Amino acid sequence: xxxxxxxxxxxxxxxxxxxxxxxxxxxxxxxxxxxxxxxxxxxxxxxxxxxxxxxxxxxxxxxxxxxxxxxxxxxxxxxxxxxxxxxxxxxxxxxxxxxxxxxxxxxxxxxxxx
Amino acid sequence: xxxxxxxxxxxxxxxxxxxxxxxxxxxxxxxxxxxxxxxxxxxxxxxxxxxxxxxxxxxxxxxxxxxxxxxxxxxxxxxxxxxxxxxxxxxxxxxxxxxxxxxxxxxxxxx
Numbered sequence: 001x002x003x004x005x006x007x008x009x010x011x012x013x014x015x016x017x018x019x020x021x022x023x024x025x026x027x028x029x030x031x032x033x034x035x036x037x038x039x040x041x042x043x044x045x046x047x048x049x050x051x052x053x054x055x056x057x058x059x060x061x062x063x064x065x066x067x068x069x070x071x072x073x074x075x076x077x078x079x080x081x082x083x084x085x086x087x088x089x090x091x092x093x094x095x096x097x098x099x100x101x102x103x104x105x106x107x108x109x110x111x112x113x114x
Numbered sequence: 115x116x117x118x119x120x121x122x123x124x125x126x127x128x129x130x131x132x133x134x135x136x137x138x139x140x141x142x143x144x145x146x147x148x149x150x151x152x153x154x155x156x157x158x159x160x161x162x163x164x165x166x167x168x169x170x171x172x173x174x175x176x177x178x179x180x181x182x183x184x185x186x187x188x189x190x191x192x193x194x195x196x197x198x199x200x201x202x203x204x205x206x207x208x209x210x211x212x213x214x215x216x217x218x219x220x221x222x223x224x225x
Contacts, residue, residue, distance in 0.1 A: 004157070031211065043158075043203065043215040056210050091157055095211070100146050100165050103213060105157035 002026045006092050006106035013082055014114055021077045021109045023092030032075045033093040033103060034067065036060070043091070049075065079111075087113045117141045118206050120216035128224050133191040135219050137204030140185060144206040148213070149178060149189045152201045161202075162189070191221075199223045 005024045013019045025032050034046040047057045049067055066078045075094075079086055089110050093103040119138045127133045135149075145166040150158035164171040164178045164187065171178050177190045191198055204216040 006157075033212070035213070042217050043205075043213075045212040045214070048210070048212055056212050058212075100163065102148055102160040102163050103211075104160060105150075107155070107157040 004092055004094055004104055004106035006090075006109050008109060009107065010110045010112070012112045012114060015084055016081050019079050019082055019111065021079075021090050021092075021111070023075045023077070023106055024073050025075055025092070025094030026096075026104060027073070028096065029094035029104075030097050031055075031095045031103075032067075032069070033095075034077045035091045035093065035105075036088040037091065037108075038085075038088040046077075046090075082111075082113045084113050087111055117144075117214050118204055118216040120202075120204055120219050122219050123217070124220040124222065126222045126224060127194050129196060130193045133189075133194045133198065133221055133223070135189040135191075135202050135204075135221065137187045137189075137216055138185060139187075139206050141206070141208070141214075142185070143208045144214075145209065146207045146211075147178070147180060147187050148205045148207075149176075150203045150205060151198075152203060152218070158203055194221075194223045196223050196225060 007022045032049040037043045047061045048055045064080045068076050089108045091108045093105045095101045095103045148163040149161040152158045162176045164180050180187045201218045201220050203218045205213040
């Protein structure tokens, strides 16, 4: 069964550094998402992406965050200047185009900011 | 923001019995509801969904019930198996398809 893959599984970065989290969505999916889960808290929506542009973003997704689809397969989340509070699990998801298709998730990247 | 609530942090059920996980929501604009299962160190895995025009959807051992007037949905697993032990998340979306998540319920199936 096709799946969403995320790399790396764990990223440790110094505060203030830039980090790029990578995702390969399911190949025929056109809608892409990033979510995060801070330890002990709920999963939170960050951003959705369709047709090479952001379609929705939450208040969390400020100017420090950006997303890109640099080629036909990868979907990346960049955090320009990381803060301690960016430490979380980051999940990528994708879904098909039909109505009421579920989002399928990768196994996440654990981001630890020191 | 408590638009989606799962009030039971954990639930323990005997193997072979029915597991019932509950979820409440407050936003009447939600029109699509999903249940995900999550094992440690893995991402959420889609289980079953229901659109707001239905009140029941069944897939094998899993059935989701939706009560729109009460803004309540539930997931029934019968019979429960040891491999069902995981954290179960309820999620809801409106026409924007961004998922709003509950806090999760940890289901423990006792042998």
